[in-house]
Amino acid sequence: xxxxxxxxxxxxxxxxxxxxxxxxxxxxxxxxxxxxxxxxxxxxxxxxxxxxxxxxxxxxxxxxxxxxxxxxxxxxxxxxxxxxxxxxxxxxxxxxxxxxxxxxxxxxxxxxxxxxxxxxxxxxxxxxxxxxxxxxxxxxxxxxxxxxxxxxxxxxxxxxxxxxxxxxxxxxxxxxxxxxxxxxxxxxxxxxxxxxxxxxxxxxxxxxxxxxxxxxxxxxxxxxxxxxxxxxxxxxxxxxxxxxxxxxxxxxxxxxxxxxxxxxxxxxxxxxxxxxxxxxxxxxxxxxxxxxxxxxxxx
Ligand code: SF4
Numbered sequence: 001x002x003x004x005x006x007x008x009x010x011x012x013x014x015x016x017x018x019x020x021x022x023x024x025x026x027x028x029x030x031x032x033x034x035x036x037x038x039x040x041x042x043x044x045x046x047x048x049x050x051x052x053x054x055x056x057x058x059x060x061x062x063x064x065x066x067x068x069x070x071x072x073x074x075x076x077x078x079x080x081x082x083x084x085x086x087x088x089x090x091x092x093x094x095x096x097x098x099x100x101x102x103x104x105x106x107x108x109x110x111x112x113x114x115x116x117x118x119x120x121x122x123x124x125x126x127x128x129x130x131x132x133x134x135x136x137x138x139x140x141x142x143x144x145x146x147x148x149x150x151x152x153x154x155x156x157x158x159x160x161x162x163x164x165x166x167x168x169x170x171x172x173x174x175x176x177x178x179x180x181x182x183x184x185x186x187x188x189x190x191x192x193x194x195x196x197x198x199x200x201x202x203x204x205x206x207x208x209x210x211x212x213x214x215x216x217x218x219x220x221x222x223x224x225x226x227x228x229x230x231x232x233x234x235x236x237x238x239x240x241x242x243x244x245x246x247x248x249x250x251x252x253x254x255x256x257x258x259x260x261x262x263x264x265x266x267x268x269x270x271x272x273x274x275x276x277x278x279x280x281x282x283x284x285x286x287x288x289x290x291x292x293x294x295x296x297x298x299x
Pocket of ligand 1: 084232258
């Protein structure tokens with residue numbers, strides 16, 4: 001069976017929109033209606049007129065789509081695709097931090113569960129974290145779970161005190177990138193510009209020429225002829241497709257959770273309407289306020 005063709009036929013028959021994260025395998029990105037980073041997928045899920053959304057990414061992304069579109073059917077081909085970063089911040093931790101810092105708003109990275117978002121004031125993505133923090137009136141802001149992203153926010157918004165919860169949370173894939181690896185690639189490709197994702201450690205951010213979300217990379221990497229891309233390796237596929245004349249060099253960084261979905265999984269999910277995402281109404285209503293506040297702050 002040609003799964004890609006059958007998936008496109010089924011999506012049309014079932015009025016389904018396939019939204020795919022930039023880190024997914026190339027063959028999944030190639031059958032998508034929309035590819036993007038977390039912010040782009042959240043926005044498109046909210047605007048979509050299709051009755052069914054199929055989210056190819058990790059579970060919190062499917063929850064976010066369901067929260068923003070409660071009237072739609074949201075499916076995820078692999079519900080076991082989790083995010084170890086999202087697991088590092090629980091609703092209890094948010095409540096404890098808020099009671100220790102009364103009045104300080106909690107900015108939560110979208111890489112978090114629906115239950116955790118429901119306890120927070122506003123969400124952010126790597127694309128808009130600084131804008132979100134800047135938009136808040138309070139001088140002190142609680143931020144989690146990614147301490148590396150928080151460090152980048154501090155650089156851009158020095159007038160605020162940003163307290164991280166947990167103190168040292170991080171994405172295991174991005175956090176293990178080292179300055180040695182950047183330096184080795186610079187020696188190998190001396191004309192390349194280095195751009196890293198803000199989930200990388202502060203010393204890796206400093207060793208890079210630029211810092212940006214995957215969406216930022218896709219929009220801006222046509223500007224130079226040669227790049228060293230410091231983020232999950234799936235991003236190389238859309239970059240090479242969009243800028244065929246540009247040279248891209250990646251790093252050894254693979255998120256296993258982002259590689260779980262196969263074309264067969266996607267086909268079966270669409271064909272059977274299985275793996276529907278459910279978010280309890282009260283949790284969804286509270287989490288939606290935090291997400292919509294972010295969308296307004298970064299409009
Ligand atoms: S790359 Fe990191 S933050 Fe993204 S899904 Fe994988 S573990 Fe989570």
